[in-house]
Amino acid sequence: MLFHVEMTVKLPPSMPAEQAAEIKATEKAYSQELQRSGKWRHLWRVAGSYSNVSIFDVEDNTELQELVSNLPLFPYMEISVKPLCRHPSSVREDDS
Numbered sequence: 001m002l003f004h005v006e007m008t009v010k011l012p013p014s015m016p017a018e019q020a021a022e023i024k025a026t027e028k029a030y031s032q033e034l035q036r037s038g039k040w041r042h043l044w045r046v047a048g049s050y051s052n053v054s055i056f057d058v059e060d061n062t063e064l065q066e067l068v069s070n071l072p073l074f075p076y077m078e079i080s081v082k083p084l085c086r087h088p089s090s091v092r093e094d095d096s
C-alpha cells in the first residue's frame with residue numbers, strides 16, 4: 001500500500017544544538033535504511049520549510065504506524081497521512 005506522508009519538524013528552541021544534531025543524524029541513518037529497503041520510496045523537502053513529503057510503500061496501516069513512530073524525530077513532528085491508489089490515467093506502469 002502506498003501512503004503520502006507529510007512531516008513537519010518542530011524541535012523545541014530550548015533543545016541543545018548537540019542533542020538536535022544527534023537526533024537528526026540518527027533520523028538520517030534510519031530513513032536511509034528504509035529508503036534502501038524500498039519501504040520509503042520518495043523523500044522530498046518542501047521548499048522553504050522544515051517539512052518533507054514522502055511516499056511509503058508498506059504492507060498496511062500497522063506497518064506504516066510502526067515505521068513512522070520509530071522515527072527519532074517522531075516526538076518532534078506533526079505528521080499527516082493520506083492513503084494513495086493508482087490513478088487510472090497514470091502512464092507509469094510501476095508507479096515509480
Ligand SMILES: O=C(O)CC1=CCC(=O)O1
Nearest residue numbers: 009027028031050051052
Ligand atoms: O528533515 C526532515 O524532513 C525530517 C527527516 C525525515 C527523514 C530525515 O532524514 O529527516
